[in-house]
Amino acid sequence: MQVVVVIVGNGAVGKSSMIQRYCRGVFTKGYKKTIGVDFLEKPLRILSQDVRLMLWDTAGQEEFDAITKAYYRGAQACVVAFSTTDRASFQAVKKWRKKVEDECGGSSIPMVLVQNKIDLMHQSAVTNEEVEALAQECNMRIYRTSVKEDINICNVFQHLAENYVNQ
Ligand code: GDP
Ligand code: MG
Numbered sequence: 001m002q003v004v005v006v007i008v009g010n011g012a013v014g015k016s017s018m019i020q021r022y023c024r025g026v027f028t029k030g031y032k033k034t035i036g037v038d039f040l041e042k043p044l045r046i047l048s049q050d051v052r053l054m055l056w057d058t059a060g061q062e063e064f065d066a067i068t069k070a071y072y073r074g075a076q077a078c079v080v081a082f083s084t085t086d087r088a089s090f091q092a093v094k095k096w097r098k099k100v101e102d103e104c105g106g107s108s109i110p111m112v113l114v115q116n117k118i119d120l121m122h123q124s125a126v127t128n129e130e131v132e133a134l135a136q137e138c139n140m141r142i143y144r145t146s147v148k149e150d151i152n153i154c155n156v157f158q159h160l161a162e163n164y165v166n167q
Contacts, residue, residue, distance in 0.1 A: 008096045009081035010089035014116040017147040072103035077160040081114040087125035110163040119146040
């Protein structure tokens with residue numbers, strides 16, 4: 001079984017790093033802007049089923065909107081990510097969620113909210129209360145992650161895959 005997962009959110013929240021970490025076990029400090037769309041695969045075994053996650057990495061910048069939108073259409077699960085230190089990325093969560101929903105033709109796919117860079121909690125631009133309120137309002141499960149410290153990354157994708165298999 002193959003599950004296509006798109007990871008969306010503003011630029012520099014850690015989408016590409018998250019995919020690299022999860023699929024390749026590495027973290028790189030430098031920021032390389034994603035151009036258009038890229039993807040990596042991760043084989044998993046869930047409830048004695050072989051599942052292949054196809055992780056689509058999309059550019060957060062508006063200039064690539066037309067390219068990235070086409071990829072949302074085939075998505076079977078979605079991660080909406082924002083950064084602990086970037087308030088604008090938090091405020092953009094609903095916009096990203098809607099973009100994916102619109103392209104998926106109203107069929108609801110499993111989605112989770114990811115607050116990345118929790119290793120930088122001391123520079124936080126959001127409060128836990130507002131993050132929880134948003135998650136509740138959007139009816140999304142929240143995962144707090146650090147790609148840098150490798151916290152909670154596996155759980156995000158494990159959850160989505162399980163959700164999909166059980167659906
Ligand atoms: P994208 O534009 O969403 O794909 O973001 P990138 O994956 O390119 O990451 C943007 C920058 O944030 C890079 O310099 C990463 O090294 C850094 N970064 C990503 N995740 C984390 C994290 O959990 N903690 C910290 N401190 N930096 C991170
Ligand atoms: Mg990127």
